[in-house]
Amino acid sequence: MNTSINWIKSMVSGLENVTDQQFRDAMTLSGTKVEGFTALDKNLDKIVVGQIISVERHPDADKLVVCQVRVGENEQVQIVTGAPNIIVGSSGQKVAVVLDGGRVAGGHDGGALPADGIKIKKGKLRGVESYGMMCSIEELGSSREFYPNAPEDGIYILDEDAVVGEDAIEYLGLHDTVFEYEITNNRVDCYSVIGIAREAAATFRKPFNPPIIKQTGNLEDVNDYIQVEIEEKNLCTRYTARAVKNIKLAPSPEWMQRRLASAGIRPINNLVDITNYVMEEYGQPMHAYDLDKIADKKIIVRTATEGEEFTTLDGQVRKLDTSTLMICDGQKPVGLAGIMGGENSMITDDVKTMLFEAATFDGTNIRKTTKKIGLRTDASGKFEKGLDPENAIKAMNRACQLVEELGAGEVVGGVVDVYPNKKEKKRIVFEPDKINTLLGTNIPKQDMLEYFKYLEIEYDESKNELIIPTFRQDLLRCADIAEEVARFFGYDNIPSTLPNGATTLGKISYKQSIEEIADEIAQFCGFSQAMTYSFESPKVFDKLRISKDSDLRKTVVISNPLGEDFSIMRTLPINGMLTSLAVNYNRRNKNVKLYERATVYLPKDSADELPVEKVEFTLGFFGEGDFFTMKGVVEEFLDRVGARNKIQYNPESSISFLHPGRQANVIYDNRVIGYLGEVHPDVTESYGIGERTYIAVLHIPEICAISSFDRKYEGIAKFPAVTRDISMVVPKEMLVGSIEKVIEKCGKKMVESYRLFDIYEGNQIKEGFKSVAYTITFRANDRTLEEKDVTNIMNKILSELSKMGIELRQ
């Protein structure tokens, strides 16, 4: 909400000496946040009212003229200008003149205003001296929008009543500052000048003087002009109407135009300006109908029929349904309640008699309708917050008062006021002790009551109840009152303490501790942490070669996504990882290693249930390293989380986006806890990664289940170890893992460790076989092993291996 500080100050006495900055700080600290302010006279210096005495041709330039301008009683300056509306031979125009050494806000083209304005110095234009400049409205920092009678291109000509030599900025009403407020949605009352002024008065503890509304109207009775009936009493809480006849359309006075401009509203004519002015001042939107176009002298507030069509005054045809509230006359709809009037009843230049409407509607209904028909207006923006019906009548009478003051027409006597359920003031028990307990303060009851006076909250001492004004719809209980007390006591004045309750333990969950280890190990192994979006495109499944009937294609779907690319919740962490790697590849980053703790979302069968959310510890890289580099990271991690049983790798994992011959499920205690592999070349190609890329995914819930932080010291071996090397010729497709199984099975506790030290395929080895060599270390923890112990085990191992078609290499 933007508004002129002068408008506010006109309603609060004693703020004359408060600076803009002081006002801003104080208002912000009492809860009316000022987002910023702009002084309209910033960079406007030495600008006076001048009068053109003569305009002569410039001797050396066709497009320039030389003017003699009176700028004071006995003061005259010569000014050269190229403005098209200053014509040779003319005289008498009053203009704003910036004198030598002065400053204007902007250039005549109306572009962005420079921070420090533009300095004006005397100088020569094509050889003729010029001692200043006559200003266009753009040079004064404003625009034709707010000064409708300014010329499109040229000097702004002031009215006759401007006094030569006086401050032109004062005359133009630019000694003002526009404040921008951030009003929270609970403070509907502050979407108005009166509301903000009331807060200002309370903040500075100064008297609040809202406009005094006088009796208005002639001796006629408006009930002879119009009758109002509300069919939907839940949706229209009050409807007030008055009539104005003998309308004389004219521009509104300068002061009104200036105030509207401060709120960003373009002046139009006296009637439109009055409705806008009252909307700003009271926060109550009003609507004006051409009464001669209202059939049967009747207004009926009802809902539309299903599929009903209606043309709003912007010429658009709107399709409505039975929830849309309409303002109708005796025969037809004439307005969309609270949103926009109809074309059929709009005010035109030849209007004679007019109907003013100030009504209040159900906010939710208005909001739903604006969404449904896609039309949001200044008025609906206010109505949807739920306006105070008590305010409507004030706004109505204020508007009629302005009509009389401005001579815009003859107000008909009386008011039509249909108000089915009068809004009563709410009462809240006053509990000063509870308030102090909640705030941690010791504010005297009397001080609290003093704050309330400024807020128009009354105190019923006999019942110890606070009586809340109807415009404060946000005050419902003691906590709300506590906030009012805190605001005016000052949040700054509330002490700072620490809670003194029982000691609690600062801790993280088991899952979080596993995730911390994942971070640690990934980073130790050279992987940096990535973060990617949780939603993606349904197209990723094809990109990742996921089969059409895969469960992974069952997704949680966002009903209002930002676009198809962000429309489903991921069921796989792969797309984010590959996309990030591709970004790096395209930017020519080398050896990129990334990891993400990516949540995936797996829907349940019933749409009423929340999906299963599972964190996938996902690693990916391209550059130096291979499958076994990734396998190493997996094993480092499992070791660190205490999963120290044998890890199995099953190559029959059939993961569609991985290389069919270079992938495996990671198996621990017969459970699949993740997978790893080289990314399928089709997939790297479609992501545009031109290098072999490796991925590992470990399911954090599975890791949590198998992890253990029990550590037991097992002693350091006291007895010597015996080692044996075996070299074998093994069928090519046989996994070394199956050899290791045999070593473990036969060796039992005696085998301390084994290590593959050579693997070879080639010339010396017969076709279809490979050579594999292991060092096996034997040790007992209770004695020195003898030759025969070791030989026994070795024989067992060898006989098992030979059953598998493995030969010892000679």
Next chain:
Amino acid sequence: MKERLAQIREKALAQIKATDSLDKLNEVRISFLGKKGELTEVLKGMKDVAPEDRPQVGQIVNDTRAAIEEVLENAKKEISSKMRELQMKAEVIDVTLPAKKNNVGHCHPSTLALKEVKKIFMGMGYEVVEGPEVEFDYYNFEALNIPANHPAKDEQDTFYINDKIVLRTQTSSVQVREMEKGHLPIRMISPGRVFRSDEVDATHSPCFHQVEGLVIDENVTFADLKGTLALFAKELFGPDTKVKFRPHHFPFTEPSAEMDVSCFKCGGTGCRFCKGEGWIEILGCGMVHPHVFEMSGIDNDKYTGFAFGMGLERIALLKYEIDDMRLLYENDIRFLKQF
């Protein structure tokens, strides 16, 4: 005999002194003390010495031997240390040659910011609790005093799955779930991913992270809220950090506030970083709304509480002076390596 011994001694010491290597020193040792050495030869002549003189001569022989050995030993030490020095001189390396690094990976800046926040609150006894990201409308809105048709629901630009399920717009939903469990007192923070339907730009992301905090106990006051968050700000942004609380409105707290911290770049005098304000808005907070207590079944007459929430990316952007939020989700390694 005595003269002979004295001569040997002189001669040996002179030779030792003239020696400059361990090998030569060994030769000297052998030539005097070895089996066929001069001193050994003298000993062999002991049989010619008169028996009454033998002890005396023996003594002199032993003294001579000891003296030579001592000098030998000293010379050996001296030469060894000289040689080591020479060796080390020859082994000088260029310490400015490149390091052999393990290329340890880096933390994402949002995680880094979360770590700092977590550390501070865990130190104050807060438990770190997580909850679902796809959440019931009830926990995200209704239980937080944002009923159906509340304008705040529109303002938060919520992603909907269906009528009842949303992508959570705030991690306050986790707080409600904790309150429902009813284990009091509560001191918790809930970090996590949240979603708002904002188009991606330099300051917006449809998916970002929040940390929200909740304290519920007997006698918790607004003053406690101020004290706790002031302490937090000093820990996070430095001991000279000042805080300012401004009244604000949130549906789930009353009274509510926004907290600004003095600009940690200029200290509050106003600079480009704080847009000349001297203050930077950092979080929203307030006393837990009575209606939220009612919804979760905790007795608001006995217990009070405060809650606060902040955007992690905002903290990260401010603390690490990152000027574009999109960088956080691109995962360019050159960006990540800076954290």
